[in-house]
Amino acid sequence: MSILLYKINKARFLCYIFYIISITSILLISPYSLSSPENTTKPSINIATVHWPGYTNKDGSGLYLTILKSIFDEKVVTLDISLMPYRRARYSVETLQNDIFLVESEFTRSFKLIYSHIPIDIGNVDYFHSQDTFFSDATSFSGKTLGWVKGYEFQKKISLPESHYNTFHVNDVLQGVKMLTQGRLDYFIDYDEGIKQTAHQNNIDIKNFTFTQGFQEVYLVGFSSDTKGRKLRVMYNNGMKMLFSSGQLENILFEHGVIPQIIDEQQIATILNYYSKLFSQN
Structure with missing residues (x-):
């Protein structure tokens, strides 16, 4: 049993040494310098x-x-x-x-x-909107006001030409959620996790609103x-x-x-x- 334990510990030690050599090579540092007192x-x-x-x-x-x-x-x-x-x-x-x-x-x-x-990580980008707003496909955006955080280029994922809808770029998710729940946006496009978390943290009631599946992002x-x-x-x-x-x-x-x-x-x-x-x- 002691011989077997010795072999196992030796194998673990060799793996650990191999890891040190690998990572120090990546960081362009000599392995010897790590062991130097x-x-x-x-x-x-x-x-x-x-x-x-x-x-x-x-x-x-x-x-x-x-x-x-x-x-x-x-x-x-x-x-x-x-x-x-x-x-x-x-x-x-x-x-x-x-x-x-x-x-x-x-x-x-x-x-x-x-x-x-x-x-x-991967995330689901959803269309967040009122339950009273009907959505079937991208043509439902026609004539509507869509919002998303400034810097995102979600228009690349929307098949409807940009000229068919209005776009409002918000500063952050909180602003988007507030504008949507206040009726100032027809759709707010963002990651479903982020919207839910923001609403929860800021005590915003979204029970009368719904998420329609949009697309997946990595x-x-x-x-x-x-x-x-x-x-x-x-x-x-x-x-x-x-x-x-x-x-x-x-x-x-x-x-x-x-x-x-x-x-x-x-x-x-x-x-x-x-x-x-x-x-x-x-």
Whole structure:
């Protein structure tokens, strides 16, 4: 039994050494420097993100940060997380001040960044409207006022030409929900999770309003375009596959919820099914 235990521990040790060599290679740091008693500083991965409660919290917790911490072992590296406005966060990675940008919509990609092949999350973009507003297809938007957050390019997903409807760009989800419930918009287009969470947090009654399924969107991780960023992207993509195959990703989703503090089993199943199909193609 002691011989077997020795072999198991030795195998674990070798795997750990291999991980150290891999990640230090990615960070362009000599593995020897980590073991040197004169150098106790761990290499760092610098992450820039917007503060999204429940996803990227100020204390370093949240769904997205938990996923990254599960991929990049904090025993080996330091994850330096900076919270800042969206444009500044993305710009800091574009200009190589930081390594990773969380998160990017597929509709707003920057040509100055490289993006993960595997999304960190997927979301349902729905048409939020009054129960009295009839919707059948995109032609129902004709002559109506549609709202969505400034910067999103949802018009690319609407088959009806923009000239057939009016568009109002709101500053944030809260403004959109308020305008819709006050009758100032006919439709507010956004992620169903975000609308529900915003209404809940601001005590806005939406029981007389409904969600019509719109389209699915993926959320990507952006990386700096230098050598370090390209190698971190490889490690992220491989890490996501490992999290999924080991069942750890499912555990993380059920722990944090796809909507902060709300466990939506149907949406979790949708996300896991998406990853299953994605990985089966590779």
